[in-house]
Amino acid sequence: MPDTAIQDGAYNYAYLDEQTKRMIRRAILKAVAVPGYQVPFGGREMPLPYGWGTGGIQVTAAIIGRDDTLKVIDQGADDTTNAVSIRRFFARVADVATTTRTGDATVIQTRHRVPETPLKEGQILVFQVPIPEPLRMLEPRETETRTLHALSEYGVMQVSLYESIARHGRIAKTYNYPVLVNGRYIMSPSPIPKFDNPKLDRSPALQLYGAGREKRIYAVPPYTPVKSLDFDDHPFEIETWSESCALCGSKESFLDEMIVDDTGKRLFLCSDTDWCQERQGEREGAPPEVPAK
Template sequence: MQINYNFAFFDESSKREIRRATLKAIAVPGYQVPFASREMPIARGWGTGGLQLTLSLVGLDDIVKVIDQGSDESVNAVSIKKLVQNTTDIRTTDETAKATLIQSRHRVPEIPLRAGQILVLQVPMPEPLRMYEPREAETKKLHAEKEYSGAWLMLFEQIMNYGSMTTGADHPVMVHDRYVMAPSPIPKFDNAKLNSSEALILLGAGREKKIYAVPPYTKVVSLDFEDYPFETESFEDRSCRLCGSTGVFMDELYDDASGTAYFQCNDTSYCLERMNEQSWREGAESR
């Protein structure tokens, strides 16, 4: 039986409510706006926050790209893409530059985003102070009073226990000198891409019922100490095994047969694009 859903799955008033929360989030950069997270055809914690943002924003002219930890072809990314496509009939793409709306789980694409694009990040844990203060009523007060010693304290504890800041992903950032924000579990490598981004960045947490945003050209600074500056993952001397890229975020893979580790671009569409370019160039040279 074919059910005819409304355009983009939601009814119009649901979309409006989500957009209203989104507008507020954009108006107050880094502030977590509560919203009435809907029941979705996928389970909470599997990207429902991002998906709700995507569905509330998508229009007939949009071209959607969905990434799951750098991959366009993972099951989760494909399922979300299919859901969007089945309920809207709009075009989807793997190419970052062509997309107008990019929903991503835990990565910011390697190709720099440009003005007019929207990046939607899926967020499991929107509250950067949660490990420090379990009560929501209290963390709300801490945000209101700009009392962020807890965020620095957690980093201080890491330095005391392990000698350096050990957040692998989700390293807290200060947005527009006001709100400390969890950037969703993107690697530290991607934190810099949030700063003064040309594209609008929206973050949605479906289970936690929060939407927040980093508007274009907003100052985003990763938290650190004067004598322990923020450092990203380093891939110095490494290049992608497939396309030869350097200076991008890479996966370390282990080959059981040869017993060696090799590196490969985490952003698959970027890698593929580079390889295509190379083979065209080679083809042109041989002609």
């Protein structure tokens, strides 16, 4: 019996109809076969606005099954509106277990972050992508950017980094930092901080990127080299902080800066809430929760 409606009766399993899921899976397969190449797909209207993760949600809908455990994060947090809504959406239409723990999830849909906890084989990271074309701000014509990709003419990308050094004394780009995938295609890693770029390189997890408005899917298969662009004398560097997380004391995670009162008192917190909570648990000496299986 095919997966048909569950709780609501009117919807197919995982919201999209089976033909649409097939079409998206085909695009995903092609994207995995050509790492970093943007595959067009027939994006559907989803019950949330463009910019809120319509691309990511379609990719997740196409790959998710009843055995999966889903985690959704937005800027590293599990408890923000966007993350909560998408998690509830899939719990309802796809009947999947959800979690906030990175280690327990099989599918992680994310916006703007890669989890701090190292990913494992068998996990899939689904990125929500606003602008899939890394050359868009440098070359407005789609026909031309496709040609540049096809012929690997990436001088213009390097020009933008040169310009950044000339103007700011260093490469000032801090998020959506362009990467070269498998030595071939330049790819936008979506607006993750450049702090997360090294985590993409040779990651054991499969990375899928979905752009809903521009209807593009691209992918980085497990263990694929992902190199952040730089100059020999201005190598790629990630952000560092002199402070540590106010809650868990982490010095190695990506920190958000918060202003906590009107005298300008500032606090630094882990942006990855799951990572922060696990470390707080360890600090208090409590045994970590046994993963539910």
